[in-house]
Each structure stands twice: as C-alpha cells, then as structure tokens.
Amino acid sequence: MAAEAGAQTDRPRFQTPDGFRLLPGFLGPDEQRKLADDVIAAIAHAPLYRPSMPRTGASLSVEMTNLGPLGWISDRGGYRYEPAHPVTGRPWPPMPDALLALWAAVSDWPDPPQACLVNVYGADSRLGLHVDADEDARDAPVVSVSLGDRARFRIGGLRRTDPTRSLVLSSGDVVVLGGAARRCHHGVDRIYPASSALLPEAWRPGRINLTLRRVR
Ligand code: SIN
Ligand code: MN
Numbered sequence: 001m002a003a004e005a006g007a008q009t010d011r012p013r014f015q016t017p018d019g020f021r022l023l024p025g026f027l028g029p030d031e032q033r034k035l036a037d038d039v040i041a042a043i044a045h046a047p048l049y050r051p052s053m054p055r056t057g058a059s060l061s062v063e064m065t066n067l068g069p070l071g072w073i074s075d076r077g078g079y080r081y082e083p084a085h086p087v088t089g090r091p092w093p094p095m096p097d098a099l100l101a102l103w104a105a106v107s108d109w110p111d112p113p114q115a116c117l118v119n120v121y122g123a124d125s126r127l128g129l130h131v132d133a134d135e136d137a138r139d140a141p142v143v144s145v146s147l148g149d150r151a152r153f154r155i156g157g158l159r160r161t162d163p164t165r166s167l168v169l170s171s172g173d174v175v176v177l178g179g180a181a182r183r184c185h186h187g188v189d190r191i192y193p194a195s196s197a198l199l200p201e202a203w204r205p206g207r208i209n210l211t212l213r214r215v216r
Contacts, residue, residue: 014165017120019086019141019179020155022167023106026174027170031098032198036147039118039208040200042067045093046085048120055080057092061125067116068095070215072134079134081115081215095212102145103212106176109140113212121151121191121207129156129164129187132177132213140214147171148199150192156185171196 022127027035048063051074066072070081071092084091095116103113114137119127132142146169153175156164166189177184193205 005090014163015155016155017179017181017184018166020167020181020184021106021176021178023176024170025172025211026102026106027172029172029198032147034180035096035098035145035150035210036199036208038098039067039147039210040048040203042093042096043118046090047087048118049087051075060127061122062127063120063122063125065118066092067099067118067210068092068114070115072117072213081134086184099145099210099212102174103143104195107141107143107212108178109141109214111214113143114215115213117211117213119190119209120203121129121149121209123191123193123205125188125207126190127188129154129185131159131185132211133183135213135215137214137216138182141176142174144177144210145212146173146175148196148200148203148208149205149207150195151190151207154187154189155186157179158183158185160185161173168192171198 014113046065048065050063052060073082073086130141151169152166153162153169154166156162199206
C-alpha cells in the first residue's frame with residue numbers, strides 16, 4: 001500500500017490485521033461488576049495457579065485458571081487443553097451465561113465457546129508476544145474481555161518480527177481476533193496499576209482477562 005501523504009516514514013507503517021476488532025466499553029459498569037463477581041466466585045472452585053513454560057520450566061508472571069468444558073494449560077508436558085484443573089483434578093466451572101451471550105453477540109460463529117482462559121495480572125505481570133496456536137479450530141475467532149486495571153496490549157503480524165502497535169485496553173473492552181488477526185502475534189506489555197476501581201479491594205491492583213475460544 002502506498003504511504004499516505006504526511007505519514008511518518010521513520011518506522012514501518014502498521015496496518016491493523018484484517019479481522020482485528022476493538023469494541024471499547026462493550027460491557028457497561030454493572031455488567032462488568034456482575035461478570036467480575038461471577039468469575040471471582042468460580043475461582044473459589046478452580047483456584048488460580050501460576051503455569052510454567054514447557055521448555056524452560058520458568059513460571060509465567062500471570063496467574064491462570066479456566067471456565068467451560070476445556071481449559072488451556074502449560075507445563076513441562078507442553079501447551080494443551082484439558083477438561084480438568086491440573087491441581088484439584090476437578091472439571092472447570094461452567095462459563096457464566098453473560099460470557100456465552102457476549103460470544104454469541106460478537107463472534108459471528110455458530111457454536112458456543114469451548115474454553116475460557118482466565119488470566120489474572122498483578123502490578124508487574126506481563127504476557128510476551130505469542131500466537132494462540134493450540135486450537136484445532138483455527139478459523140473460529142478468539143474473543144477477549146478485559147476487567148479491572150487498564151493494560152497496554154500489543155498486536156503485530158503473522159511473523160514475530162513484523163511491526164507491532166500498542167493500544168490501551170480498559171475494563172469492559174472486548175477484542176475480537178478473527179480472520180487474519182486470528183494468527184497474529186499479540187501480548188500484554190504491562191498493566192496500569194490502580195487505574196480501575198472495578199475489582200474488589202483484595203484483587204487490586206489487578207486485571208482479569210477472559211479469553212474465549214473454540215478448541216476442536
Ligand atoms: C491472551 O492473549 O491470552 C490474553 C490477552 C490479554 O490479556 O488481553
Ligand atoms: Mn493470546
């Protein structure tokens with residue numbers, strides 16, 4: 001594509017990948033609060049744990065759990081989906097109805113999500129640039145919901161070395177990675193501690209991200 005007149009030329013122009021959608025403030029304050037309450041209640045049955053990386057065994061700085069029939073896990077055995085919590089051995093709690101409704105409203109996909117990864121970020125948590133690649137269902141979009149403190153989200157291209165762009169995600173924002181964006185690199189550089197009063201005191205500073213996916 002030709003550079004636009006007046007466009008800065010000192011770094012490669014970033015084109016947001018097709019199929020990337022940011023829906024700012026998709027959930028209103030009351031919906032956010034109810035969803036946060038439901039997720040926190042579910043975490044009491046499926047406690048957060050800190051996954052480790054397959055090769056190095058190093059711990060992620062994000063704590064995780066899952067909701068729904070399948071959950072994404074990472075340990076020395078690799079990245080994969082499992083029907084039960086790795087620590088308790090119990091099935092993951094069901095997804096709240098509000099999440100199923102949200103998926104139906106934004107995914108443009110006929111079937112419901114099979115997995116909801118719950119990522120909990122503390123003041124110093126981050127998530128390196130990665131592609132969601134552990135699902136056989138690579139055509140279905142990934143839908144993510146942000147609750148609590150704002151975060152700097154980074155989206156890039158198909159290749160790790162492609163140019164990236166960052167944007168701030170606030171509580172109630174929804175991101176859809178569909179089409180070409182489904183295979184694009186993305187990550188979270190940092191959160192902005194104390195930028196939201198949504199989550200209960202004990203969860204602050206903090207951010208909860210819910211990632212809905214089809215797996216099979
Ligand atoms: C993820 O890519 O798994 C999470 C993204 C986010 O926290 O916004
Ligand atoms: Mn991801």
